[in-house]
Amino acid sequence: MIVVSGIQPTGNLHLGNYLGAIRNYVKLQDEAHANGGKCLIFLADLHALSMPHDPAELHASTLEMVATLVACGLDPAKAVLFNQAQVPQHAELQWLLMGTARMGWLNRMTQWKDKAGKNREGQSVALFSYPVLQAADVLIYQATHVPVGEDQKQHLELARDIAQKFNNDFASEEAPVFTLPEPYIPEEAARIMSLRDGSAKMSKSDPSDMSRINLTDDADTIMKKVKKARTDPEPLPSDITGLVDRAEALNLVAIHGAITGKSVEQVLGEFGGSGFGTFKPALGEALVETLAPISQRFRELKQDRESLDAILARGASKARELAAPTLAATYDALGLVRG
Numbered sequence: 001m002i003v004v005s006g007i008q009p010t011g012n013l014h015l016g017n018y019l020g021a022i023r024n025y026v027k028l029q030d031e032a033h034a035n036g037g038k039c040l041i042f043l044a045d046l047h048a049l050s051m052p053h054d055p056a057e058l059h060a061s062t063l064e065m066v067a068t069l070v071a072c073g074l075d076p077a078k079a080v081l082f083n084q085a086q087v088p089q090h091a092e093l094q095w096l097l098m099g100t101a102r103m104g105w106l107n108r109m110t111q112w113k114d115k116a117g118k119n120r121e122g123q124s125v126a127l128f129s130y131p132v133l134q135a136a137d138v139l140i141y142q143a144t145h146v147p148v149g150e151d152q153k154q155h156l157e158l159a160r161d162i163a164q165k166f167n168n169d170f171a172s173e174e175a176p177v178f179t180l181p182e183p184y185i186p187e188e189a190a191r192i193m194s195l196r197d198g199s200a201k202m203s204k205s206d207p208s209d210m211s212r213i214n215l216t217d218d219a220d221t222i223m224k225k226v227k228k229a230r231t232d233p234e235p236l237p238s239d240i241t242g243l244v245d246r247a248e249a250l251n252l253v254a255i256h257g258a259i260t261g262k263s264v265e266q267v268l269g270e271f272g273g274s275g276f277g278t279f280k281p282a283l284g285e286a287l288v289e290t291l292a293p294i295s296q297r298f299r300e301l302k303q304d305r306e307s308l309d310a311i312l313a314r315g316a317s318k319a320r321e322l323a324a325p326t327l328a329a330t331y332d333a334l335g336l337v338r339g
């Protein structure tokens with residue numbers, strides 16, 4: 001079991017990142033540790049170059065995010081925690097895969113289409129080729145399990161296509177260069193939606209801070225955001241069919257279930273017939289109970305800049321070691337001469 005996943009160190013980590021991905025990093029870190037596997041979680045700082053960014057902010061938020069991930073339960077003694085920029089093999093493998101990835105595959109990526117919008121010509125080459133770097137991120141460690149939210153599923157499918165084509169073109173079925181990675185997507189919280197618009201996913205890039213719950217929000221802010229979350233005037237139904245066409249209500253019920261470990265049906269069994277005046281405070285309290293210890297621990301860890309640097313340096317050194325054999329095998333398979 002080789003668990004690999006990444007997260008962009010831009011903006012704040014939010015409830016969608018936590019329920020969709022980070023919680024599973026921690027779960028799989030523990031499973032891998034217990035079974036003699038490996039777990040590598042990294043900050044995808046090289047990916048941040050695909051959009052306009054402020055260098056000083058990127059630097060600061062990379063360190064803040066290590067603190068957040070550790071506060072969420074990632075343990076540097078069990079998982080290899082690092083940032084991509086300290087492991088140049090990711091970017092190196094990306095280039096080696098560029099001859100295998102097809103323009104048509106990248107053109108179909110929904111995230112590229114969404115982010116580029118009507119202005120494709122004005123986008124950076126990095127935004128277009130980003131999914132090849134993402135493929136390199138996981139293939140370089142022979143990842144088997146990649147914990148991600150639903151929005152990354154297509155990128156993972158592309159990584160599998162690249163691996164498959166490379167193995168076909170330059171290796172053999174008996175001795176493939178790359179393992180095909182499997183996405184590990186949570187059933188209940190694969191796509192957490194914005195608190196202001198049930199048709200948009202909760203996102204760091206949403207200009208409204210009220211649209212998301214940040215992992216660093218304090219209890220008052222969490223309660224305020226939940227109480228102000230957009231809803232409709234109807235009470236909650238007692239059956240899931242009553243949530244059809246009620247995206248905001250469904251999202252809040254799903255969040256409640258994900259945070260308390262209940263299914264949507266169980267939450268409706270408890271709150272069916274209640275209005276949001278009853279449901280929202282209960283949801284807010286459940287969120288505070290889970291997130292308050294995280295933000296408390298984050299505040300403590302954030303002060304210790306030296307420890308954070310040391311976690312990244314140690315993780316990067318281990319990651320470079322683990323990346324070396326696959327990179328060498330890729331050079332060899334491609335017939336590139338190296339001294």
Ligand code: TYM
Nearest residue numbers: 006007008016017020021044134148149190191192201202
């Ligand atoms: P990023 O930084 O946008 O998000 C990090 C993780 O959080 C998940 N996520 C969500 N899950 C549920 N609901 C939401 N509203 C929500 N928003 C975000 C994402 O699915 C992701 O798992 N390209 C990636 C980073 C990356 C990566 C990789 C991931 C780079 N290389 C290799 C896996 C493997 C990204 O931008 O995620």
